Amino acid sequence: MELRHGAKTVELRRGWLRAKRDAALSIGNFDGLHLGHQALLQRLDTLAKPGDLEPNFERVVLSFEPLPREVFTPANAAPIPRLSSLREKLAVLAASRQVDVLHLLRFNRALAGLEAEDFVRHVLCATLRVRQLVVGDDFRFGRGRRGDVALLEQMGRALGFAVHTVAPVEVEGARVSSTRVRAALCAGALAEAGRLLGRPYALCARVAHGDKRGRELGFPTLNLPLGRKHFALHGVYAVEVRGLEDGVLYGVANAGVRPTVGGVVPRVEAHVFDWAGDAYGKQVEVRFCAFLRAEQRFAGLDELMAQIAVDAQQARAFFGQS
Template structure:
């Protein structure tokens, strides 16, 4: 995928465009992108996404901004999996936030992205004060020569699919429902780093991933499947959180893979959360922690029928 940072340099060819945060790239996003990719193929345009970094709510109200479902890298990988070949990431700062709707259309959409077909969600608003809407885009399209279409919402079991809905399911520990909204298990990607080797001392060696999600969308102990280390998914058990028993303060993902013994430091892996076993908790000593880890591993093995 080709990635442009900012809109000061125009893309090389006209595009079919979708705009949004696309946090988690859930089934609603996937439906919109599927339509975009089809339009791009029929029209000879480049299927492109415009997104923002940071999330606008992180800029306007950082203390109350929601937990991110995906890092920027994860989001780009998921968009590429959906068929997007080009993305423009605009820094969401005070200057960008102050663009009027008309300035956004002219500077970003027309000059920067050379848009010819725009596909948006039915609730999309843009520009300073969220003054821009579908009708304004339609009028601008007539002036500048691009088409605009709005996609309706996608529902699963009567619920409108949204990033907020995915966050609620994860916070409740309902991995199955989160997976239905996403269209796949919730996953976190990262590079395996050296840790304190505590897991090995307790008899359960772990692959450790430093987590960029802050705050975390969920914490706890999970049955997981790991991609990136073999030609199949590897089952395991994982703790996602701050490890209160050992005085941890930074989020860490620790994954113990079943029947696996290989040095994987530096590997980039994807951890898929398929079932929550329990909440993260503090234990009075290492013996109690070790006993609980053994129980967690047994529970995860039972979940996978191993």
């Protein structure tokens, strides 16, 4: 699988496929690809181009599917929302122009039980041919999270790779993390989340057929299934939509289960202003720009229609279209 952004392509590799070139590599979940992750990628890009007299390294990000917390979270516990799907992760990496390959390992209890030294020897060295390794200052890995930067540096000296740590990025005096981004989104603090991400929070998804209920109510919507992704946002938002045509379209979107019509499966539905084309099957990006209200159950469809009209008016006003 490849994802192209302009002239740049990011290749997706899976499993234990051995690399063909030596690598500058960074490891992590990279959920959301926030400013802290971007600092790792910037260092990775710099180290991959050591100079005119030395060969360039392939720029590789090693990540995991499913995310480790999704394996270890008890079945009866509330799921932790993902900030980015695999496609969204690929899109941001491609846009950065700092990564050649996203290499995914299937995360399971067997991989989690691998001793740190074995992970370095068999995954980083034998499979991925690491020569330059970039990690955060608090990076931990291996069985029981026993591996740390000191162990990496010790093994790097023996096995022929260098270890580079990147200091945490801080915004407003606090460390940027996926947990902090998630908390901001769940609180409806889109501006704060955008500062931590370095860009507006967005959903990338393919438009699917729905039940056409929005069209019946006079507000046709793009139906955007979330698949296995547990979404961080719930409520009604003013949104920008990209991918339907050149440029940006504006609209209003609901993220939730649609309780008034008996919905149970979370989804995102976006009504695009002043647009009536065929969207089915198109890959779109929906950027969430302003929180308007929480999702709620209405007494009937007439009350729901009236509120949607108010939501649309508020979203238009936010974009200066009123």
